[in-house]
Amino acid sequence: MRVTRSTTARLSLLMAMTSVVCLGQFLPSDAGNYAAKVVTLTGQVSVMKDFQPWALSVGDSIQVTQRVVTGADGHALLQVTDGSTVEVYPNSTFVFRQNPGNWRDLIDVFLGRVRVHIEHLGTTPNPNRVLTPVAVISVRGTTFDVTVNDDDESTTVEVEDGTVEVRHALLSGNAAVLNAGSVYRVYRDEPIAQGINKGNAARQALRIVVNVIAIVGRTSGPGRISLPGGGGTGSVGDTGGKTPPPAAPPPPPPPPSSLPLLQH
Incomplete structure (x- = not known):
């Protein structure tokens, strides 16, 4: 063609x-x-x-x-x-x-x-x-x-x-x-x-740190904190499961007062 x-x-x-x-x-x-x-x-x-x-x-x-x-x-x-x-x-x-x-x-x-x-x-x-x-x-x-x-x-x-x-x-x-x-x-x-995503890993680690700080910061009194699953309050590291010591005994009664001598 x-x-x-x-x-x-x-x-x-x-x-x-x-x-x-x-x-x-x-x-x-x-x-x-x-x-x-x-x-x-x-x-x-x-x-x-x-x-x-x-x-x-x-x-x-x-x-x-x-x-x-x-x-x-x-x-x-x-x-x-x-x-x-x-x-x-x-x-x-x-x-x-x-x-x-x-x-x-x-x-x-x-x-x-x-x-x-x-x-x-x-x-x-x-x-x-x-x-x-x-x-x-x-x-x-x-x-x-x-x-x-x-x-x-x-x-x-x-x-x-x-x-x-x-x-x-x-x-x-x-x-x-x-x-x-x-x-x-x-x-x-x-x-x-x-x-693994490096950015996500860093974020998750930061969240863990923040959560721990938040838990420690929830105080119930001077020097005492509430711990998750602790069953009560206590000093740092205390689980709250120990039996408290018995109360101190009451003080002894005062000595009896002197009786007056009888006059004959």
Whole structure:
């Protein structure tokens, strides 16, 4: 079969049109719908424009690829159109939707701490990703904290509700799936660890210490405490099961008084 130049041109045009149609299925017609609005704000919170910080106010919009910076007293709550929120804490820096080609990449955190709440879309998953210098956090509807150290050497992920998947951004290997209450720290030069969660172990140990202190602190009198299962109160280490010593005997009666002599 002979392919003419006109046929080749038609095929090229058809492929280009197909690409545009497919691209239109994944990219929004209005990128403004993917902006974030400032809901609450205190302290110094700025967006970078032409390498200069511009102070934000409540009601302002943060556009795609804009960098947000907070000062030592800066704190803000941002909301996107699907109801999901990003809470940013002092001394933090992130870029909102740095990759316009993938609208699921919500923010890139470079420094500091953010709390992300991904709103459920009914029964439909709402996949989003949060990226840091060393970690990629994938979520579908949850609340979690991300903290990036100022040396870029580690990222800490703490899950409050739901489930997140954490992968290393620089090293290959398995992912860590974190459920509510889990804490995980990703290090730049270490693959994702398997097995026990170091953050959870530390938390559990801390809870044990706090519980012991609380028990010891429940006093029932000076120098005495209530011990669980002790059956009473006593000195420290006393189980309360010993028989108390008998009471001291009463003092002897006073001597009889002298009788007067009879006179004859």
